[in-house]
Amino acid sequence: MLYREAGDFSTTYxxxxxxxxxxxDRYRYYAVMLIAxxxxxxxxxxxxxxxxxxxxxxxxxxALGLNILTGYCGQVSLGTGGFMAVGAYAVYKLMTAFPxxxxxxxxxxxxxxxxLVGILFGLPSLRIKGFYLAVATLAAQFFLVWVFNRIPWFxxxxxxxxxxxxxxxxxxxxxxxxxxxxWVAYLVCLVFVTISAxxxxxxxxxxxxxxxxxxxxxxxxxxxxGVNPLKAKLSAFAIxxxxxxxxxxxxxxxxxxxxxxxxxxxxxxxxxxLFMIIIGGLGSVFGSFIGAAFLVLLxxxxxxxxxxxxxxxxxxxxxxxxxxxxxxIVWFLIVEPHGLAQLWRLGKExxxxxxxxx
Amino acid sequence: xxxxxxxxxTPDGRQIGGVVMEMKNITLxxxxxxxxEDISFDIHEGEIRAIIGPNGAGKSxxxxxxxxxxxxxxxxxxxxxxxRAQLKPFEVARQGIARTxxxxxxxxxxxxxxxxxxxxxxxxxxxxxxxxxxxxxxxREETENREICERVIDFLxxxxxxxxxxxxLPYGLKKRVELARALASExxxxxxxxxxxxxxxEEKEDMSRFILDVNDEFGTTIALIEHDMGVVMDLSDxxxxxxxxxxxxxxxxxxxxxxxAVIDAYLGVSHD
Numbered sequence: 001m002l003y004r005e006a007g008d009f010s011t012t013y014x015x016x017x018x019x020x021x022x023x024x025d026r027y028r029y030y031a032v033m034l035i036a037x038x039x040x041x042x043x044x045x046x047x048x049x050x051x052x053x054x055x056x057x058x059x060x061x062x063a064l065g066l067n068i069l070t071g072y073c074g075q076v077s078l079g080t081g082g083f084m085a086v087g088a089y090a091v092y093k094l095m096t097a098f099p100x101x102x103x104x105x106x107x108x109x110x111x112x113x114x115x116l117v118g119i120l121f122g123l124p125s126l127r128i129k130g131f132y133l134a135v136a137t138l139a140a141q142f143f144l145v146w147v148f149n150r151i152p153w154f155x156x157x158x159x160x161x162x163x164x165x166x167x168x169x170x171x172x173x174x175x176x177x178x179x180x181x182x183w184v185a186y187l188v189c190l191v192f193v194t195i196s197a198x199x200x201x202x203x204x205x206x207x208x209x210x211x212x213x214x215x216x217x218x219x220x221x222x223x224x225x226g227v228n229p230l231k232a233k234l235s236a237f238a239i240x241x242x243x244x245x246x247x248x249x250x251x252x253x254x255x256x257x258x259x260x261x262x263x264x265x266x267x268x269x270x271x272x273x274l275f276m277i278i279i280g281g282l283g284s285v286f287g288s289f290i291g292a293a294f295l296v297l298l299x300x301x302x303x304x305x306x307x308x309x310x311x312x313x314x315x316x317x318x319x320x321x322x323x324x325x326x327x328x329i330v331w332f333l334i335v336e337p338h339g340l341a342q343l344w345r346l347g348k349e350x351x352x353x354x355x356x357x358x
Numbered sequence: 359x360x361x362x363x364x365x366x367x368t369p370d371g372r373q374i375g376g377v378v379m380e381m382k383n384i385t386l387x388x389x390x391x392x393x394x395e396d397i398s399f400d401i402h403e404g405e406i407r408a409i410i411g412p413n414g415a416g417k418s419x420x421x422x423x424x425x426x427x428x429x430x431x432x433x434x435x436x437x438x439x440x441x442r443a444q445l446k447p448f449e450v451a452r453q454g455i456a457r458t459x460x461x462x463x464x465x466x467x468x469x470x471x472x473x474x475x476x477x478x479x480x481x482x483x484x485x486x487x488x489x490x491x492x493x494x495x496x497x498r499e500e501t502e503n504r505e506i507c508e509r510v511i512d513f514l515x516x517x518x519x520x521x522x523x524x525x526x527l528p529y530g531l532k533k534r535v536e537l538a539r540a541l542a543s544e545x546x547x548x549x550x551x552x553x554x555x556x557x558x559x560e561e562k563e564d565m566s567r568f569i570l571d572v573n574d575e576f577g578t579t580i581a582l583i584e585h586d587m588g589v590v591m592d593l594s595d596x597x598x599x600x601x602x603x604x605x606x607x608x609x610x611x612x613x614x615x616x617x618x619a620v621i622d623a624y625l626g627v628s629h630d
Contacts, residue, residue: 013504014497202492206500207482214465214476221463224425225539226451226480235486283467 019201036190041183049182054255056296057189058247063276063288064200065243070274071282072204073236074216075125079137081269082144083241085261086114087248089154092163095176095253096156103168103175107192107249114245115238117144122237126230129219141270148261162260165253176253185254192250196243201285203239212236213283244273275325279332281341290340298324365402368595375403377436378579379424379547384433386419386603393419394430395603401547406573407581408594412623415600417583418460421549424581425457426450438546452480456545458536460552460583466525470535473524474511477542478503510541513575514568530561534568541572548572550582554589562586566593591615599623 020026062080069075090110095103121140125133148154155163167177173184203209211232214222223229252259280291299321306317336342365375379401386394394416401407409417422428426447435442437453465473482503484496511517514534524535540548554562566589572578584590591611599607599614601623607614614620
């Protein structure tokens with residue numbers, strides 16, 4: 001009964017355009033931000049941060065990025081893992097080449113580098129669509145992983161072929177390296193996630209977002225009303241890759257600390273992020289978050305319940321996870337292509353009327 | 359037949375301006391098929407110009423030439439006094455030519471308001487930084503263009519479905535939203551490809567009134583393709599008749615109605 005728009009009047013277009021037009025939504029959003037920034041950092045331990053919060057936050061950024069490209073602009077990409085690798089290697093090269101500059105700036109720059117690479121691999125999208133584009137981005141995935149494996153310059157000629165994040169500090173706190181405190185890593189990722197989400201939301205509700213969605217829904221009509229397809233598609237590739245690059249950089253520097261490219265940023269990663277946005281909801285910023293949360297939490301939950309509680313074998317539980325995720329993907333694609341975000345939206349519509357539906 | 363660049367006066371007393379668009383000797387071929395053969399006609403400022411003809415006459419192809427989808431093998435297009443180079447469709451849109459489609463071409467995943475707002479995209483210039491922060495030029499532009507769109511929404515009486523996803527709307531309303539999207543760009547020339555196809559009588563009357571109002575209030579020049587002869591004769595100031603890619607008639611509705619070639623094309627010719 002709290003969830004009402006009655007009494008909420010927008011008197012200006014500016015008010016009508018805000019992200020959370022309903023007052024209850026707005027307060028809930030503030031509450032979530034407060035808890036995330038001021039409460040959780042004091043209670044987290046290593047297990048929670050490393051098993052749940054860091055992967056959730058970092059995958060959220062990747063899912064946001066892919067959602068801009070696939071959900072908003074309609075360009076299917078299977079190269080997410082490759083672009084994350086670009087972000088990771090870019091931040092590694094920057095960290096080792098310019099140790100005096102703050103690592104946070106390096107992470108943003110790594111996003112920029114990935115954006116450029118994204119534009120390059122986005123060029124085929126001007127001529128091909130759908131499955132064919134998916135295959136072209138798949139080529140990007142394999143090519144990028146191959147490049148980072150084979151060219152020693154990228155991993156600074158280290159004997160193992162791995163990259164290891166050197167220790168870097170920000171405002172006196174260790175941000176990367178083995179000494180990083182759990183809550184610091186959490187806060188760094190949270191700041192990136194918050195900014196990314198706000199930026200993504202602003203872009204998708206404005207002129208740029210409309211030109212992307214126009215291209216997605218009907219590219220011919222989009223062109224006829226004045227959308228330059230070249231600009232719209234390449235900007236989607238650039239901005240999407242920017243976010244994916246940042247997530248890759250965080251994944252390597254703050255979360256893992258050491259990366260072997262073929263294992264960490266392989267094709268599996270591309271599919272994982274794609275599944276996140278399919279389950280979470282294509283074309284929805286919020287959907288990227290629930291998708292990421294769902295696919296990060298599900299394995300943890302299954303492991304704790306099946307292995308910890310029922311005493312199943314680990315491999316059985318792992319296989320059950322595959323089956324559940326596979327089944328869910330098929331179910332969502334057929335029944336609710338807009339994913340959990342749409343279910344959430346429908347729930348809210350129902351709640352608006354509740355308890356008097358007429 | 360009017361071929362001067364001067365304006366003229368319509369029977370109902372509207373002053374029509376000079377030539378805004380002129381097609382000169384347009385020929386369009388798809389492989390061995392000649393869709394348009396050596397057609398010339400002009401559109402005056404402020405008039406409602408109809409293009410009619412039986413199925414397959416090349417009317418839609420003509421519209422596609424104007425909006426830049428098809429590149430004619432021969433011929434020249436003059437727009438607002440200057441010869442137009444071969445432009446891409448989105449460049450044509452930026453020149454101020456908007457259109458609707460025979461089969462509705464709305465963005466199904468977006469709300470009505472967003473669809474109408476896409477019509478303003480050619481007028482929105484805010485940079486990417488400003489857009490990502492939702493501050494400064496981006497926010498200002500958003501509000502300004504929203505006002506223009508709201509005027510169009512008011513004008514076409516679709517206020518109540520502003521936030522409805524387009525995919526949920528019935529056919530007649532979709533047609534109206536498509537017109538709204540085209541109008542939102544404040545076009546100098548509006549191309550309508552069968553705006554009344556598949557509508558019942560009342561919807562047709564509504565749509566006709568909107569077309570007349572658009573022409574009257576905004577002074578928009580309109581070129582339309584339509585099959586309903588009653589509508590064409592009532593709405594348009596001048597009519598081009600096409601058949602098998604050739605122009606067989608051009609003039610006021612009355613002239614066209616009494617043109618023997620036109621009657622033959624529509625009713626058939628006796629072969630005895």
